[in-house]
Amino acid sequence: MTSPLFRTRIKFCGMTRPGDVRLAGELGVDAVGFVFAEQSRRRVEPRQAAAMREALAPMVDAVALFMDNGKEEVQQVVGLVRPSLLQFHGDEDDAFCRAFGLPYLKAVAMGSDGPLDPLALHARYPAAAGFLLDAHAPGEGGGTGRAFDWSRVPGGMLKPFLVAGGLTPDNVHDAILATRPWGVDVSSGVEAAGEPAGVKDGARMRRFVEEVRRADCG
Numbered sequence: 428m429t430s431p432l433f434r435t436r437i438k439f440c441g442m443t444r445p446g447d448v449r450l451a452g453e454l455g456v457d458a459v460g461f462v463f464a465e466q467s468r469r470r471v472e473p474r475q476a477a478a479m480r481e482a483l484a485p486m487v488d489a490v491a492l493f494m495d496n497g498k499e500e501v502q503q504v505v506g507l508v509r510p511s512l513l514q515f516h517g518d519e520d521d522a523f524c525r526a527f528g529l530p531y532l533k534a535v536a537m538g539s540d541g542p543l544d545p546l547a548l549h550a551r552y553p554a555a556a557g558f559l560l561d562a563h564a565p566g567e568g569g570g571t572g573r574a575f576d577w578s579r580v581p582g583g584m585l586k587p588f589l590v591a592g593g594l595t596p597d598n599v600h601d602a603i604l605a606t607r608p609w610g611v612d613v614s615s616g617v618e619a620a621g622e623p624a625g626v627k628d629g630a631r632m633r634r635f636v637e638e639v640r641r642a643d644c645g
């Protein structure tokens with residue numbers, strides 16, 4: 428059997444423990460995310476994220492996630508944590524998102540009925556490295572474990588996009604076949620039942636990666 432050339436990128440978000448970060452690298456995950464959004468149950472302090480970053484394998488991206496945080500706070504995180512990618516979930520505009528000299532992903536709320544217009548999105552965020560299509564409604568935070576209707580992902584996205592929201596080891600294979608994204612992003616779906624938000628489950632992390640690889644071979 429020949430190996431596929433294309434590989435769906437994987438991001439595990441909302442990391443709170445160095446051991447989970449280490450395992451993500453060992454499993455071949457492409458990026459891990461640290462959440463700095465004010466209201467998040469997975470929010471970590473910059474120093475905590477900087478310590479977790481030490482557990483990161485080489486060639487794995489550290490992503491810093493914000494939702495309407497102030498400029499000074501983003502700058503502080505950039506200085507301490509040294510992420511290679513930023514992710515913005517709030518009302519930030521393109522000028523704000525690109526002001527930190529790092530590539531960024533802009534989250535797009537897919538939890539409303541309106542159609543997603545790739546041209547309008549590109550015009551609004553011309554400097555975005557890509558988009559993260561997440562299940563939450565406009566103005567809401569993510570990380571809810573809720574999925575959106577994958578048939579709403581339009582063809583002709585002009586930039587790489589990640590699908591997020593309610594992904595689990597049980598549905599990520601179908602999500603990839605339905606949307607053919609550049610990458611997938613998961614938080615709740617690889618967490619341990621009965622533990623505080625942010626605590627990941629090693630077996631679920633492993634199975635999630637296996638299911639993405641299975642989709643890539645399909």
Ligand SMILES: O=C(O)c1ccccc1N[C@@H]1O[C@H](COP(=O)(O)O)[C@@H](O)[C@H]1O
Nearest residue numbers: 467568569570572592593612613614615
């Ligand atoms: O994880 C959070 O707490 C969070 C808070 C505010 C904005 C975004 C957040 N997480 C992002 O949401 C997606 C989907 O999460 P889930 O898999 O449905 O739990 C996650 O990938 C994060 O990027």
